[in-house]
Amino acid sequence: MGGRLALLIALGIDNFGSGLFLPLSVLYGIQVVGLPVAAAGSVITVGKLVGIAAPPLAGRLVDRFGPRQMVIAAQVVQAAGTVVYLVADNAALVFVASALLAAGQQAFYSSVFALIADTSRHGAKDTTFALVGAVRGVCFGLGGLVVAGLTAIGPAGYRIAVALDGVTFLAAAVVLALFLHVPHVRHEADSPPVSVVRNRPYLVLIVVVACGALALDLFLDGMAVYVSEVLHGPAWVAGAMITVLTVSSVLLSTIVVRWTRIWWRTKAMRIGYLITVVWALASMAAVLVPVSWLPAYLLGTMVLLSAGTLIGNRANALAEAAAPRATRGRYLAAFQYAFTAAGIAAPGVVALFVFGPWLPWLVAATAAIIAFAAIPYLQRTLPRDAVRGDYGRIAST
Known part of the structure; x- marks a missing residue:
């Protein structure tokens, strides 16, 4: 399996799972966990705000170990978030689940663009970015169609959606670990590096x-x-x-x-x-x-x-x-x-x-x-x- 094909398959699987659960996060807190509407929205929002602290650490890890390893780690963190959602029966666990998913998502987006660039053919990065975006869009939409049917089942359908989301995160991580081999080259700066700020x-x-x-x-x-x-x-x-x-x-x-x-x-x-x-x-x-x-x-x-x-x-x-x-x-x-x-x-x-x-x-x-x-x-x-x-x-x- 070629490197770019493995990446496209992994990201397609990932986005199919995201399409399953992202539209349901607040509803899951209400319908399955039993939280009031205001509490569910507030807890999940705070969890997401905590998660946005992840990029600085993710960026340093990408520079040290490479984007492939960081993308795989981000998938595992998000899978852990879905597990916590499945066992959540109170607001505290919903907060933890939301924070894990948000942190994993932020770490994913902090590293995936570098990985996409590293798998581009002949330096044609613009085309590769567009192709990845198209594949992810298709798979996200397919996930949305599937979840539309699952929600008709009721709370059990929500649980199935969360479980499938976790499986897709792990499946994407396995594809990247087994079939995508992008050597990480650590670049030494000719002069002291300039920080982003x-x-x-x-x-x-x-x-x-x-x-x-x-x-x-x-x-x-x-x-x-x-x-x-x-x-x-x-x-x-x-x-x-x-x-x-x-x-x-x-x-x-x-x-x-x-x-x-x-x-x-x-x-x-x-x-x-x-x-x-x-x-x-x-x-x-x-x-x-x-x-x-x-x-x-x-x-x-x-x-x-x-x-x-x-x-x-x-x-x-x-x-x-x-x-x-x-x-x-x-x-x-x-x-x-x-x-x-x-x-x-x-x-x-x-x-x-x-x-x-x-x-x-x-x-x-x-x-x-x-x-x-x-x-x-x-x-x-x-x-x-x-x-x-x-x-x-x-x-x-």
């Missing part, structure tokens, strides 16, 4: 990606609220929009990367952020659309969000390439906080609907404009090979 261009990259990611998180967290509570449209529209985004990502991600491979990564990201601004403004304008036209209009706006996401999806490859080799693990662990920050901020932005139907979209558009405006600085200050991406490889052949 002292590397201004990389810090700006983290802020830019956090700003750019806010719109997508707002869509995932807030579109259902917007459709039902603000626009008073049919409830099915939000789910259909997510389906359109998922399908387009699965079918077109690698194709779009190939079409735009002659673009520098920064150019692709800038165009993606600009399209995202237009999508946010189009979403804001939905309040002016008659209710009978809303489904068609909102589904039509997904062309914009899909295009912005597909074209601008170069941040992970840029972050990996721009990180100093000797401290790549620590840099990518810090980079993970860009998505964590956007995910944490999104529910608060959704809450702004109480002040006006336009405000969350204006915040998202403003954040994307900031990301768009900062790209030229990154293009000047980040390593040239990292900025050029696949274009640099093509130009040198």
